[in-house]
Amino acid sequence: MELNKEQIAERFKNLQQYICDYLEGVDGKATFNSDVWVREAGGGGRTNTMTDGNVIEKGGVAFSAVFGPVSEQMKTSLLVDGTEFFATGVSIVIHPSNPHVPIIHMNVRYFEYDNGKRYWFGGGIDLTPHYVVPEQAKSFHLSLKEICDKYNSEFYPKFKNWADDYFFQPHRNETRGIGGIFYDHIDETSGLSKEQLLNFAVDLGEAFPKIYETQVNLGKDKPASARELDWRNTRRGRYVEFNLLHDRGTKFGLHSNGRTESILMSLPKDASWEYMKPIEAGSEEEKTLSLLTKGIDWINQ
Amino acid sequence: MELNKEQIAERFKNLQQYICDYLEGVDGKATFNSDVWVREAGGGGRTNTMTDGNVIEKGGVAFSAVFGPVSEQMKTSLLVDGTEFFATGVSIVIHPSNPHVPIIHMNVRYFEYDNGKRYWFGGGIDLTPHYVVPEQAKSFHLSLKEICDKYNSEFYPKFKNWADDYFFQPHRNETRGIGGIFYDHIDETSGLSKEQLLNFAVDLGEAFPKIYETQVNLGKDKPASARELDWRNTRRGRYVEFNLLHDRGTKFGLHSNGRTESILMSLPKDASWEYMKPIEAGSEEEKTLSLLTKGIDWINQ
Numbered sequence: 001m002e003l004n005k006e007q008i009a010e011r012f013k014n015l016q017q018y019i020c021d022y023l024e025g026v027d028g029k030a031t032f033n034s035d036v037w038v039r040e041a042g043g044g045g046r047t048n049t050m051t052d053g054n055v056i057e058k059g060g061v062a063f064s065a066v067f068g069p070v071s072e073q074m075k076t077s078l079l080v081d082g083t084e085f086f087a088t089g090v091s092i093v094i095h096p097s098n099p100h101v102p103i104i105h106m107n108v109r110y111f112e113y114d115n116g117k118r119y120w121f122g123g124g125i126d127l128t129p130h131y132v133v134p135e136q137a138k139s140f141h142l143s144l145k146e147i148c149d150k151y152n153s154e155f156y157p158k159f160k161n162w163a164d165d166y167f168f169q170p171h172r173n174e175t176r177g178i179g180g181i182f183y184d185h186i187d188e189t190s191g192l193s194k195e196q197l198l199n200f201a202v203d204l205g206e207a208f209p210k211i212y213e214t215q216v217n218l219g220k221d222k223p224a225s226a227r228e229l230d231w232r233n234t235r236r237g238r239y240v241e242f243n244l245l246h247d248r249g250t251k252f253g254l255h256s257n258g259r260t261e262s263i264l265m266s267l268p269k270d271a272s273w274e275y276m277k278p279i280e281a282g283s284e285e286e287k288t289l290s291l292l293t294k295g296i297d298w299i300n301q
Numbered sequence: 302m303e304l305n306k307e308q309i310a311e312r313f314k315n316l317q318q319y320i321c322d323y324l325e326g327v328d329g330k331a332t333f334n335s336d337v338w339v340r341e342a343g344g345g346g347r348t349n350t351m352t353d354g355n356v357i358e359k360g361g362v363a364f365s366a367v368f369g370p371v372s373e374q375m376k377t378s379l380l381v382d383g384t385e386f387f388a389t390g391v392s393i394v395i396h397p398s399n400p401h402v403p404i405i406h407m408n409v410r411y412f413e414y415d416n417g418k419r420y421w422f423g424g425g426i427d428l429t430p431h432y433v434v435p436e437q438a439k440s441f442h443l444s445l446k447e448i449c450d451k452y453n454s455e456f457y458p459k460f461k462n463w464a465d466d467y468f469f470q471p472h473r474n475e476t477r478g479i480g481g482i483f484y485d486h487i488d489e490t491s492g493l494s495k496e497q498l499l500n501f502a503v504d505l506g507e508a509f510p511k512i513y514e515t516q517v518n519l520g521k522d523k524p525a526s527a528r529e530l531d532w533r534n535t536r537r538g539r540y541v542e543f544n545l546l547h548d549r550g551t552k553f554g555l556h557s558n559g560r561t562e563s564i565l566m567s568l569p570k571d572a573s574w575e576y577m578k579p580i581e582a583g584s585e586e587e588k589t590l591s592l593l594t595k596g597i598d599w600i601n602q
Contacts, residue, residue, distance in 0.1 A: 035577065049576045060576065171555040233571070240572075241565075244545035245555065254472040254546065263472075264542075267574035270534070271541075275350045275361065275566050276336065 003194050008110045009065040009088040011198060013046070015108070015205040016063040016090050020048050022209035023061070023094075026216055027053035032061065037259055042068040047262040051269070055220050057097035060265035063090050070113060073255060082113030090205060091249070093266040094212065099232035100219030102129035102177065103239060105266070106208045107249065108201040121197045122184035125208055126163050127215065128177030130235045131284055132291040134301055136218055137178040141298040143211045144181050151192060151200045159183045164294040169242055174292040176242045231285055233272035240271050304495050309411050310366040310389040312499060314347070316409070316506040317364040317391050321349050323510035324362070324395075327517055328354035333362065338560055343369040348563040352570070356517050358398035361566030364391050371414060374556060378549075383414030391506060392550070394567040395513065400533035401520030403430035403478065404540060406567070407509045408550065409502040422498045423485035426509055427464050428516065429478030431536045432585055433592040435602055437519055438479040442599040444512045445482050452493060452501045460484045465595040470543055475593040477543045532586055534573035541572050
């Protein structure tokens with residue numbers, strides 16, 4: 001029998017638990033608080049959040065499985081022609097306190113309408129370093145490529161470019177960070193079965209905390225100066241701009257009467273804005289800005 | 302001869318200067334830095350900003366006068382059917398450091414297309430207290446009503462409701478602050494001539510720093526606790542949400558290749574987000590949240 005939506009939601013729910021347990025180990029101090037909520041129009045979720053850890057200043061790992069009638073807006077934005085939708089996924093954003101540890105985001109999602117008449121998967125992992133370090137970006141991209149290559153050798157190059165295009169801020173002419181992979185509306189026309197696509201999503205999800213652990217360990221013991229903390233908050237300000245101005249998930253959630261606190265758990269504890277912030281020539285901040293650009297081949301730099 | 306666009310831009314430019322001089326007096330310490338810029342597609346502006354004053358932590362008073370071809374997006378969003386537009390205005394956002402002094406916003410703008418074939422004015426002043434104090438809200442609204450009543454007794458009630466509707470955050474079910482007045486697309490069908498509409502805009506603009514001075518003096522000497530500073534940053538977070546998610550001026554500016562730093566001068570130095578921030582029963586924070594609602598008659602409470 002073909003995989004059904006309840007089974008997919010169950011795998012994602014377990015994935016959330018797996019990731020939270022692992023991240024608690026990575027942090028070594030804080031634990032997740034769990035918040036179970038019900039959506040009036042159908043379904044609900046569990047939002048797990050962590051604050052003031054050794055490493056993680058503010059982090060959220062959210063699971064949801066929601067369903068209901070397809071709205072006019074969904075027809076336009078998701079190109080759905082059905083009447084009932086079902087959507088489930090896991091979404092993560094982690095804001096570390098140390099500016100030498102990057103912000104990370106992961107999402108895996110499954111969408112179907114009219115009880116499976118059509119379905120697709122989407123997802124990805126991307127990294128937003130406060131300071132871009134090319135060797136760390138290379139290690140990150142290599143890990144993603146390794147998972148992709150197990151499923152389809154075309155995935156990594158395709159999804160890497162997709163991430164470059166998606167995590168881009170036209171109003172700043174900057175990428176959000178060093179990208180990663182992003183995919184959406186992927187179904188069996190990819191050559192993979194529904195079960196394989198789910199396995200790909202879960203593999204990505206299970207690799208996520210290990211990948212982040214590597215990034216954490218590369219930066220967490222570096223001391224942070226006042227200037228670096230200030231830059232961290234400026235970079236967080238850009239992250240807020242992306243999420244509120246451009247991110248489709250945030251827009252879709254807020255416009256479809258989603259749970260605001262769960263959607264906006266992606267925002268950092270503190271962010272700053274300075275008008276025309278001066279950037280010193282030859283500084284690490286200038287170097288980072290120069291690397292916030294599309295199309296960098298991080299693996300073969 | 303009828304008032305032309307150059308004359309209107311000149312009045313607005315002088316208004317910017319007047320307001321900046323007055324605000325420097327209100328602050329008593331910091332002065333404005335002036336940044337003149339040119340828009341590639343036509344026109345330019347002068348963005349004046351102030352930081353780290355006695356009262357004003359981050360404030361901007363921007364003048365611009367821009368022109369160019371009418372884009373497809375402008376046709377949709379501004380319902381323009383012409384080919385060339387001209388837009389000039391003064392925009393202000395002030396973020397004070399003391400949580401007992403409110404955030405304030407003012408904008409006056411003039412738009413025309415095809416060399417005056419059609420024109421309109423828009424504008425308004427609204428107040429976003431970190432802590433809502435009904436008596437201070439009353440004084441603020443009374444000042445606005447007084448100016449409106451000099452031109453048309455229907456303006457204040459109409460523009461007050463318009464502000465309630467405009468400065469509303471559906472995803473929070475909250476108003477941004479205590480409103481004020483907001484108007485848009487007002488032309489001679491209002492019963493006022495072009496010259497009277499310009500005088501109304503300039504009257505509002507000249508009253509602005511006096512009105513803010515009153516608000517500043519009511520709060521600036523109150524001590525601020527750590528808790529109140531934390532709440533200030535949370536309220537600033539909501540302000541960021543409004544400006545990036547809902548504000549039409551911000552959207553229009555960013556999507557029409559406006560000058561990003563001038564558009565986003567409205568964002569505060571520091572803002573915070575806390576997941577499901579607990580609000581103590583009976584606290585001042587709870588009282589403020591209960592007053593962030595449409596339709597309060599602040600004058601006759």
